[in-house]
Amino acid sequence: MTKSTHDSSILVTGASGDLGAIGRNLTAMLLDKGYKVRALVRREDERAESLRQLGAEVVQGDLTDLDSMHRAIAGVARIYFGMSVSPAYLEATVNTAAVAKYHGVEAFVNMSQMTVTQMSITETTDSPQHKLHWLAEQALAWSGLPVVTVRPTVFLESFFLRLAAAGVRDNDELALSLGHGKTSPISAVDVAHAIAAILDDPAPHIGQVYNLTGFESADLDHYAHIFSQALGRTIRYRDVPLSAWTETLRQFGVPTHLLNHLAVMAELHQQGRYDRLTDDLFKLTGKPTTSVYDFVKLNATEFTRSQVPA
Numbered sequence: 001m002t003k004s005t006h007d008s009s010i011l012v013t014g015a016s017g018d019l020g021a022i023g024r025n026l027t028a029m030l031l032d033k034g035y036k037v038r039a040l041v042r043r044e045d046e047r048a049e050s051l052r053q054l055g056a057e058v059v060q061g062d063l064t065d066l067d068s069m070h071r072a073i074a075g076v077a078r079i080y081f082g083m084s085v086s087p088a089y090l091e092a093t094v095n096t097a098a099v100a101k102y103h104g105v106e107a108f109v110n111m112s113q114m115t116v117t118q119m120s121i122t123e124t125t126d127s128p129q130h131k132l133h134w135l136a137e138q139a140l141a142w143s144g145l146p147v148v149t150v151r152p153t154v155f156l157e158s159f160f161l162r163l164a165a166a167g168v169r170d171n172d173e174l175a176l177s178l179g180h181g182k183t184s185p186i187s188a189v190d191v192a193h194a195i196a197a198i199l200d201d202p203a204p205h206i207g208q209v210y211n212l213t214g215f216e217s218a219d220l221d222h223y224a225h226i227f228s229q230a231l232g233r234t235i236r237y238r239d240v241p242l243s244a245w246t247e248t249l250r251q252f253g254v255p256t257h258l259l260n261h262l263a264v265m266a267e268l269h270q271q272g273r274y275d276r277l278t279d280d281l282f283k284l285t286g287k288p289t290t291s292v293y294d295f296v297k298l299n300a301t302e303f304t305r306s307q308v309p310a
Helices: 024-034 046-054 066-073 091-102 114-117 128-143 156-162 167-171 190-200 220-231 243-252 254-272 281-284 292-298
Strands: 009-012 036-041 055-058 078-082 107-111 147-152 175-176 210-212 236-239
Touching: 009 024, 024 036, 024 190, 036 046, 036 066, 036 114, 036 292, 055 066, 078 091, 078 190, 091 107, 091 243, 107 114, 107 128, 107 190, 114 128, 114 147, 114 210, 128 147, 128 175, 128 254, 147 190, 156 167, 156 220, 156 292, 167 175, 175 220, 190 210, 220 236, 220 292, 243 254, 281 292
Parallel strands: 009 036, 009 078, 036 055, 078 107, 107 147, 147 210, 175 236
Antiparallel strands: none
């Protein structure tokens, strides 16, 4: 059990999420810094229990439910708000913000995404999720809350682990539908470090927007070469036609809202819209970003066939 050295709690939403796992990593980092952490989870399960083992106070609730957000926010000073891709994203943001304003929180760190940087009142994308993120940022700006906005590019964990690991493992290929545009994927662990730094001392960051990118911006042929170096075998990039890629995801049961979002992200990659590089992460944490090479090394077992004894 972590002994707390700070008086007020920090609320971490999405604490039991697995994709990218920013909430889970952030919870552990804040507890290590001596903070009391209240972790909001959607359901009581083994992931909720493991957060308790870390030393977090676990609250079960729904971001769109008024009562559960009062239970989650009453008595906390700072909030990390993050939610997975969902049609209810805007409702959840505004509901959480309204309750946060009522309780007078001193910092509200909002997890947005990089594409919003290229959006405006006249420019959007075909992804309903991008539009919800943009609208959520507008609403938070109007709210008068002390907001800090974090906009990461794509996560290494979601694109390379969740969507591409099987192809690397079974066929020695990075099979994605990203064309030949450059991209700068970032580790969710790095993003969690940045958010922990903001929540540790939020005052200088209020009103700021941080665009977080990875170690380098390069095309998928380059990343396939890095996979080859890290794994010690030849990995090639296969640019899968978008229709075939989305059909495969649909067969795996990916919900339509998320599927539409991933398809638009793939198209934007093909257009070079993820060719971005900033030093915001280093400014916040003083640490270099995790390279794709180090990420692949760290997760090598996910990309390697298990050796079955003869």
